Structures are given as C-alpha cells and as structure tokens.
Amino acid sequence: MSTTKNYWLIKSEATCYSIDDLARDKVAPWTGIRNFQARNYIRDGMRPGDRALFYHSSGTPTAPSGVYGIAEVVSEPYLDPTALDVRDEHYDPKGADWVAVDMKFVSKLDRPVTLADIKKDPLLRKMLVAKQGQRLSVMPVTKEEFEGVVGRWEK
DNA sequence: GCCAACGTTGGC
DNA sequence: GCCAACGTTGGC
Numbered sequence A: 001m002s003t004t005k006n007y008w009l010i011k012s013e014a015t016c017y018s019i020d021d022l023a024r025d026k027v028a029p030w031t032g033i034r035n036f037q038a039r040n041y042i043r044d045g046m047r048p049g050d051r052a053l054f055y056h057s058s059g060t061p062t063a064p065s066g067v068y069g070i071a072e073v074v075s076e077p078y079l080d081p082t083a084l085d086v087r088d089e090h091y092d093p094k095g096a097d098w099v100a101v102d103m104k105f106v107s108k109l110d111r112p113v114t115l116a117d118i119k120k121d122p123l124l125r126k127m128l129v130a131k132q133g134q135r136l137s138v139m140p141v142t143k144e145e146f147e148g149v150v151g152r153w154e155k
Numbered sequence B, C: 001g002c003c004a005a006c007g008t009t010g011g012c
Helices: A019-025 A036-045 A115-120 A143-150
Strands: A007-013 A027-030 A051-057 A066-073 A099-114 A138-141
Touching (some): A007 A066, A019 A066, A051 A099, A051 A143, A138 A143
Antiparallel strands (some): A051 A066
C-alpha cells in the first residue's frame, strides 16, 4: 500500500450537492458513484488523508463549472449502502459492489478556478477534467496540479 | 435545450 | 467479441 498522499478531483452538480453543503455538513458520505472507472479509483486508490479538489459540474454563466473548494478523505473505502437500498435513487438491481468514502470539508477557494481557467493554464489543462467530454466523477490529479489549482489566485 | 462524447447494453 | 442502439453526462 502506498504511504504517500494521493490527490483527486471529485465532481458534483452544485444544485445536487455543493461545497457549501459540505461546509455545512462538515463530513459527508460520498455515495452514488456508478461508474466502474471512478469506482476503481476510489476502491484502489483513495485513503484517509488524501485531498480532493471539489468541482462543480453543469455550471451556469453566473456560477460556472470549476473547482470551488477542497475536501479530505476521512475513511477507508466501504461498500456503498445506497446501492443496496431499493428505495434509494442510486439502487443497483444488479448488486454490483459499489464503494463510497467519507469526505470532510477543508476549505472553500477565495475564487473558483473555472474550467476556462484550467484550459488556459499550461500546467492545469493536462488534467483529465479539461479533456473534452470527460465524464468521470472521480479522477486522479497530480500534486502539482492540485497545488496549481489551489494557488491559482495567489500568484 | 441542444448535442457531442462516451459508457453500457443487448442482439447476433 | 463486435457493434449499433440507447442512455447519461456535462459544456455551452
């Protein structure tokens, strides 16, 4: 098992669950991931202490898509209980072994780093999220990319 | 709301 | 295992 910290980007629609919701809740279970590649990243890579860029997708002109804050992984991956709950909107009748982790609020960026900002930056545009049509809701980023986003407005 | 990208499903 | 149809994501 790796002992170094890993860095991630996690996506959520702001109207569904935003960085402000996480700030209010402090810690929240990150459930409902139903994409095998994203599942594998969580299951095989996410560990407590890892940090994640919190990205709002499906933005609007006044609240554009981009990174709005930082979260920290505070649990090991565990079986996602919403996949087994027939009343849950993310119920999976096929019973695949989906996983979840608990995420803790760390901070909100002073200003969002929008997708447009990311695509303009030579370092940041290598991130998977900048690739056209990238639909992963959980993806790895490098330490340099993570710090590049966090420090975007401190230059 | 449109539509391109892309993951998933299912017929063969 | 191929691939067309279908459904969903997500930027615009």
